[in-house]
Amino acid sequence: MSLRYALLALLTAEPLTGYDAAKRFGGSVGHVWHAPDSQIYPELRRMEKEGLIEGEQVRWGPKSTKTRYSITDSGVLAFREWMDSPLDYAPVRDAAHMRAAYFEWADPDSARDCLRRHIDHYADQIACWTVVRAAIVDATNATIAVRLRKYPAEEHERIVAFKAFAYDGLIARGEVEIEWARKGLELLDKVSPEKY
Amino acid sequence: MSLRYALLALLTAEPLTGYDAAKRFGGSVGHVWHAPDSQIYPELRRMEKEGLIEGEQVRWGPKSTKTRYSITDSGVLAFREWMDSPLDYAPVRDAAHMRAAYFEWADPDSARDCLRRHIDHYADQIACWTVVRAAIVDATNATIAVRLRKYPAEEHERIVAFKAFAYDGLIARGEVEIEWARKGLELLDKVSPEKY
DNA sequence: CTGAACTATCTATCTACATAGGTAGTTGGT
DNA sequence: ACCAACTACCTATGTAGATAGATAGTTCAG
Numbered sequence: 001m002s003l004r005y006a007l008l009a010l011l012t013a014e015p016l017t018g019y020d021a022a023k024r025f026g027g028s029v030g031h032v033w034h035a036p037d038s039q040i041y042p043e044l045r046r047m048e049k050e051g052l053i054e055g056e057q058v059r060w061g062p063k064s065t066k067t068r069y070s071i072t073d074s075g076v077l078a079f080r081e082w083m084d085s086p087l088d089y090a091p092v093r094d095a096a097h098m099r100a101a102y103f104e105w106a107d108p109d110s111a112r113d114c115l116r117r118h119i120d121h122y123a124d125q126i127a128c129w130t131v132v133r134a135a136i137v138d139a140t141n142a143t144i145a146v147r148l149r150k151y152p153a154e155e156h157e158r159i160v161a162f163k164a165f166a167y168d169g170l171i172a173r174g175e176v177e178i179e180w181a182r183k184g185l186e187l188l189d190k191v192s193p194e195k196y
Numbered sequence: 197m198s199l200r201y202a203l204l205a206l207l208t209a210e211p212l213t214g215y216d217a218a219k220r221f222g223g224s225v226g227h228v229w230h231a232p233d234s235q236i237y238p239e240l241r242r243m244e245k246e247g248l249i250e251g252e253q254v255r256w257g258p259k260s261t262k263t264r265y266s267i268t269d270s271g272v273l274a275f276r277e278w279m280d281s282p283l284d285y286a287p288v289r290d291a292a293h294m295r296a297a298y299f300e301w302a303d304p305d306s307a308r309d310c311l312r313r314h315i316d317h318y319a320d321q322i323a324c325w326t327v328v329r330a331a332i333v334d335a336t337n338a339t340i341a342v343r344l345r346k347y348p349a350e351e352h353e354r355i356v357a358f359k360a361f362a363y364d365g366l367i368a369r370g371e372v373e374i375e376w377a378r379k380g381l382e383l384l385d386k387v388s389p390e391k392y
Numbered sequence: 393c394t395g396a397a398c399t400a401t402c403t404a405t406c407t408a409c410a411t412a413g414g415t416a417g418t419t420g421g422t
Numbered sequence: 423a424c425c426a427a428c429t430a431c432c433t434a435t436g437t438a439g440a441t442a443g444a445t446a447g448t449t450c451a452g
Binding site: 002005006031084087095098104105107110113117165172177 | 198208227228280289291293296300301302313317347353355357363364365368376379
């Protein structure tokens with residue numbers, strides 16, 4: 001269901017085609033909610049049927065059109081309602097921690113590999129989040145720039161602060177993941193020293 | 197696919213019925229990988245068909261039986277192979293952070309609620325993980341006690357250390373989640389002070 | 393000896409998501 | 423004029439997982 005609200009969130013900033021939306025899921029919202037285009041197009045159609053968004057045909061080149069979706073009042077309402085409703089937490093499914101719990105079954109070098117990849121993975125993510133966060137804070141990020149145009153200047157700081165806050169959470173979490181994996185590498189060095 | 201390996205992990209300690217396994221998913225592995233029994237029973241049947249585990253009928257009461265599954269050599273091999281293979285990271289889907297990024301659309305009190313629930317949620321989890329971690333370290337935890345019986349005493353510390361390490365990761369992550377939510381509450385107090 | 397709680401399963405339906413394609417028009421550079 | 427890269431969709435199939443049941447035997451306490 002969250003995909004729907006991720007789409008509504010995007011559409012509160014500006015009207016988008018399915019393709020545009022899909023691209024956003026490679027950045028911006030994509031950092032907190034991933035979705036492939038094969039999920040996005042049908043969901044947009046469903047949302048239109050339910051009146052949350054409205055599609056309009058716009059010219060695209062000499063002999064083609066594309067569908068641009070805008071959020072409706074009913075969509076805004078639905079989004080607001082979701083924003084004000086309690087979240088439910090998905091049950092834990094964490095392959096990395098599960099694997100770590102059974103490291104006695106892994107080759108120590110594979111275990112080390114696993115932790116190094118964990119570090120690399122989160123280091124990459126943090127690098128990405130940090131760049132995007134910076135671009136949001138100084139409004140060089142195109143998406144946020146468009147969004148802010150809908151608000152009076154005195155609200156901008158607040159809105160930017162929320163986005164930055166979200167990214168801070170992702171970054172902080174990434175950092176503990178890295179720290180955890182580092183401790184794991186230390187543990188492995190202690191209990192199963194690397195051959196040299 | 198990870199459900200399969202979670203089940204194999206369980207079965208490396210001792211043979212289990214589907215029901216036993218399902219119960220384990222309410223604790224032990226369940227802390228890192230959740231699954232409902234309606235997923236477990238069919239998966240066990242599939243695994244038996246593929247020769248990873250073996251079911252044997254055991255008497256249960258005067259006129260009934262139950263199926264107890266044991267891991268086979270092929271199952272142990274498959275588990276080892278998985279343990280030595282690189283993990284792939286699931287794309288991010290994080291409703292809490294997504295919501296935080298759009299807090300300008302929420303009523304400030306709802307936003308506060310959301311963050312307070314976030315804190316409560318992880319506080320509960322941490323409390324649980326801490327208890328289990330302690331029980332593993334001092335071997336009062338039944339599951340780990342059974343598992344350790346299969347190993348010589350000098351390996352016990354290592355095995356326990358891995359489990360403790362996994363729980364440490366969960367706890368550390370829970371703690372940053374709480375810290376993050378606290379900062380969010382501070383931010384809300386700054387940008388949209390509570391009415392009194 | 394009865395009822396409640398627990399054990400041991402199984403099913404059926406639904407949605408979300410992953411994966412992997414396909415078609416057809418557009419834009420921009422050489 | 424052509425080709426590559428991009429835009430704008432759409433489909434189909436498969437699996438994972440959520441949800442909500444049903445059935446039937448067992449154990450144990452009052």
